[in-house]
Amino acid sequence: MIGRRLVNGVETTAISVDDRGLQYGDGLFETMAVVNGRVRNLDRHLDRLTAGCRRLGMPMPDRALIAAECDKALEGLGTGAVKLLLTRGPGPRSYRPPEEPSMRRIVISSAPRPRNDPESGIVVRLCDTPLGLNPVLAGIKHLNRLEQVMACSEWNDPTIAEGLMSSVDGRLVCATAANFFVVHEDRLLTPDIRDCGVAGVMRGIVLEAARSLGIPHEVGDVTEAVIADSTEMFLTNAITGVRPVGEVLTLRRWDAPGPITRRLIDFTTGTTG
Incomplete structure (x- = not known):
């Protein structure tokens, strides 16, 4: 409303x-x-x-x-x-x-939108629509959102909560309306927003929380192979906060939320509520 x-x-x-x-x-x-x-x-x-x-x-x-x-x-x-x-x-x-x-x-x-995420984590998919590269616009929230509009038009299955978007050179960068993190090789990893994507406010809060909690973390490139080899995944968004992912279709399933995801949910809920 x-x-x-x-x-x-x-x-x-x-x-x-x-x-x-x-x-x-x-x-x-x-x-x-x-x-x-x-x-x-x-x-x-x-x-x-x-x-x-x-x-x-x-x-x-x-x-x-x-x-x-x-x-x-x-x-x-x-x-x-x-x-x-x-x-x-x-x-x-x-x-x-x-x-x-x-x-x-x-x-x-x-008013708030109803959100009934499964306790076992949301399901996300891989989008076909790529993100163009433009370091001048990367990170900021400019009004040009046609790539996200086109990506969101790729599915209408209500059980799929979000879609992951890749750059034209094949790096997974973000979801249509969120950033994402994975736990890979015992480190928290989120994509580098250097030439496309938005540097989300909640992404910054989670990176700061990881430092405060002593969680090893890194900003770098993420591929489909990295996600397939990860042990946890979650999305971040200023409205929805930390959102555990239970499955990336065709890539990986997890028992969500994992222990690191849970620690970050508890910490960020207490500091940003």
């Missing part, structure tokens, strides 16, 4: 048809969990948004203003999600960005 929708702080459902976010995907977004009426890990999300603005050459709005608009959109909503979109605003018909953009802030709140 959609809650409130704000555009530059004003409640409305309309934006200009010449908005560059609509015309060219010229912008960024953050999807954030809401617990007890408060945005969880807001500073981390705004840090990534700031980095994205710097990368795209856009001015970053005042953080306090964004926080206030999120609070306004969340009035009356105890638990759920808030999506923040930041576009370069309206402009003439040209790819060239305006020298002084009129930035547009869009904030949308929504």
